[in-house]
Amino acid sequence: MEDSSDGTSTTKHKFLLFVSGMSVKSGHAIENIRKICDTYLTNNYDLEIVDISRDKEQAVIHQIVAIPTLIKTHPEPKRIILGDLSDKEKVLYILNISE
Amino acid sequence: MKENKKNIAALLAEIESLKEELYESNSIINAIKQGDVDALVVSSNGVPELYSLETADYTYRLLIEKFGQGALSISRKGLILYCNEHFSKLVGISSEKITGTYIYEYFTNQTQFISLIEALRYGITKHEILLKSENEKKTFPAYIALTDLEPAVEAIGVVITDLTEKKKHEEALIRHQKELEEKINELNKINRNLEEFIHVISHDLKEPLRKIVMNTSRIDGSYFKEADTKAVNVMKLSALRLNSLVDDLVQYSSHTAQEERTEIDLRTIISEVIEDFEIIISDKKAIIKTGKVPTIKASRVQMRQLFSNLISNAIKYSKTDTTPIIEISQEENLDTEIPNQNAKFVKVQIKDNGIGMEESHLLKIFIIFQRLHARNEYSGNGIGLAICKKIMENHSGNITVESTLNKGTIFNLYFPIL
């Protein structure tokens, strides 16, 4: 049930990006997701970056298999993308973001 | 019939959900197969471990290899397992020849190695050391930092920072400091000589002046015409003025040498000055209010002189029909007033309700002998404020003035907080 009384929009995008230390693809993934978010979702997104080389628990909780992994938690449905997110079209398609 | 329909619907829904799961799993496997990832998370005994693929570590390794410090990986016994390009350059030997040798072979004092490893146990990881080099320098000072990588890896990480430049700068600094000290001593000597010189000269100047004054007073003027009396009077006053000028000059020049600096409570100084001026204060019925004033490190003699000049000015340049009120107090919170100053200052204000000054005059008043009024209106040689400025400069401070004609004047003293 939509509850808008707390003021948060349910359409705000929320992402969890799992990276590892200074791995090359991790770096690219961070750059690319930032670019996409700033271009298509300006200020209307939450991006949390988890470095699992420091925070192994998060890897277990979210059942991460490989790095980098991007999880879109909101809006439903949940989506997962592996890789450095350099294929913009593919990323937009999977995350259901219109250009 | 209905049941069948429900079953079919449920099955279809389950198929949809399974399709989605399958899609997700496939995309994960494909991503791995295509090399879109550079690390795998694999559980060993329930604890996830990161398995990096080839390229993942690349950035780290490149960093270590290329950065401007020497980096090595050594065994506990000192055997070099790896060294980077920079270390090789520092010691002037190619890295292939270095790997497999012992790190202490590059120390000028080989026994230091043992103490370094010992210190590691107590958490002391950084030391200064002298290293050997095949380069022209032969030895160079360096900073060595050790990181115990156990138990993860059975090795010790070492970072070597070349301190040659830093040492050079340190030596240059020390040299400059010595030069500065010498210059300061020289300057102090010159100042002392100047002071002595001034004292001697002033004495020789005052002698004949005294005689002029004495003897002009002795002239029997009973048979004089008006013009003669006037002439003799001018002579006498001129001589007196010259005398006072000489005194002022001596005073002005006298605050050059470094007098002893002690902690001075300005309140004490101000009350001493008020005592000195007791007579003129009661004559003019002046009121002097001393608010909060700081204690500063300064020369007592000079502070006395400073406040004496400022307070006497405030009394002297008061309005004839108004009770002179002089307020002295410290002002807090200086940061907004003096932006971009590295030092912090404490500000003391001397405020009066006297005759004030025109804006155009404000810049001139600190110049020696510069007077704003005719000589017969207000006494003084015009040196008092120049002395104040000099005293503030002696203390690395400053003096400024604000004034409104017929309203009053404020002198601001800025003392650095040391």
Added chain:
Amino acid sequence: MPEKYNLHIVIAEDDIDDADVITETFTNNPNFSKVSLVANGEELLNYLKNDSNENPDVILTDINMPIIDGIEALQEIFSNDELKNIPCFVYSTSINPSYKEKCDDMGVKAYLIKPYSFEAFAEIPKTILSIIEA
């Protein structure tokens, strides 16, 4: 003016005009029966060391004098057992703090300033008398 004393004063003064004034001043004061004048520190010491001269009751000396100045002369006087108990006075055109300090240290009774009027000069013997009497 009460004639209480018959004091003998030796004055060391190199300036002719000042010498005139100061000797006249002391001569006019009935408490001083003898006024001897010397022109500098050397003459002062010679006078004092000369056995044919009786020791004076008071010594007044200028500071800035040629050959031997007042300070040097006083140093010798105060280190001489025969002379060190004679009350010594110094007078000068201005106060030089380091000279004043030296005089105080040696035991000079007073450091006077040469006045700017003849009337003020007449006060000098009175001042000296009051200090000696104290």
